[in-house]
Amino acid sequence: MNFSDDPRPLILVTNDDGYDAPGISHLIRALSGMGRIVEVAPDSPQSGKACSFTAHDQLHLRRISDDGDVLFYTCSGTPVDCVKLSLHHIFAQRRPDLIVSGINHGGNDSVCVMYSGTMGAVLEGCIVGIPAVGFSLQEFNWNADFTSAEEVVRTIVPQVLRKRMPRGTVLNVNIPYRKEFSGYKVCRQADGYWHKEYIDVNTENEEDLVFFTSGQYANREPDATDTEEYYLNRGYVTIVPCQVDLTAYRAMDDFKYLEQ
């Protein structure tokens, strides 16, 4: 593919709910007119796939359509595979100016950033040095109303295309499920975890125990007033700048006892 002569911003769009999820259709619609869109979406649901990639298997990339504005492929792998493979094949001559992932059906605030396939694609952007934004709506319903979520995309993306991002950072945007927002807030990731994560399907036989995934989110710092949770609960769109350097710098001295 050669986009070298196209003056428009080049935008890679992906998600983790799969090519047929309403969320990615709403994302494409919201991005309309902002650039040349290349949609590379998983051909099957990839929720919870995090930064995983296909290590030892063939990957398929299938060109579905191109109307001059939206070039559309599906990919047989994870969201990270979608990004990696499109950079290898579709964007070999010109890298995208921006990766946009979502709109996810369900929030990706707090530790969900570690599990989310939507955010996996965004973090891959961070790794390879391409600006990236993930959008997630705090509502799982397949038929959710994405009207105000589209408005968030139309508000944030043009600004990000214009001002770029500091290298090594990408954005995790979470959108409360409501018609009107209290505002947009840049804040830090909330500290929390999931518990009550399984339904016991069959625990009679220790040689073949069977479970099904469930789970509830628990906020570890309910009194904090500077986190995603605080602002989401008050009707704000939250914007967390993310990085992929996991080094716990503040704890480095605590582990010096291991040096020799």
Add this chain to the structure above:
Amino acid sequence: MNFSDDPRPLILVTNDDGYDAPGISHLIRALSGMGRIVEVAPDSPQSGKACSFTAHDQLHLRRISDDGDVLFYTCSGTPVDCVKLSLHHIFAQRRPDLIVSGINHGGNDSVCVMYSGTMGAVLEGCIVGIPAVGFSLQEFNWNADFTSAEEVVRTIVPQVLRKRMPRGTVLNVNIPYRKEFSGYKVCRQADGYWHKEYIDVNTENEEDLVFFTSGQYANREPDATDTEEYYLNRGYVTIVPCQVDLTAYRAMDDFKYLEQ
């Protein structure tokens, strides 16, 4: 399972190469005598599975054996599933004192921490507040010599069991493939990325392009003298304290323009 009366440290062991990988056998052997071992290993290879978990499918946990020192299960999911599911079922009465993951066949330095299933299990420990260490040997060979890697496990684990870890931190330990080490070094994650990631299997037909995963690691800061790469290349065992708060605090002000 009730470990309440067992005075020994309770150690959960997992990996991403699967229950039959030599690396996890060497890990179990190295941990011998340090506590009550509960091995919960994936029943199939899970390399590159990152923090992914099984979102919409049944999970199986199968008890294989128990010799009084090592209680051994296999799990049908990812390394994160192994940790989550064992906390739900096996450790419902008493949580493990430590999670140990590995010994991985291949390094998990730099951005590999984001892709690695071995480190996915360790980061899950971080999320749920259990001390955790991942061990990775810088050699992919299935029949690699793990003698000195076992020595690293025997050096680090007893210290970590004794001194614990600051909450919110876990360890990523990488082991150079050599008989003698220059030392053990606590350092920061290296900044790098993977490129040349695919072999073109069939790119004749845009309606079904086929690729196979490959790839080379590229170091973004070859002149840095405080990273994993610097020390690994000089024969040191590297120890990076990791966290799961991805907030890029230094960049928060740069994105204030998005607030409203």
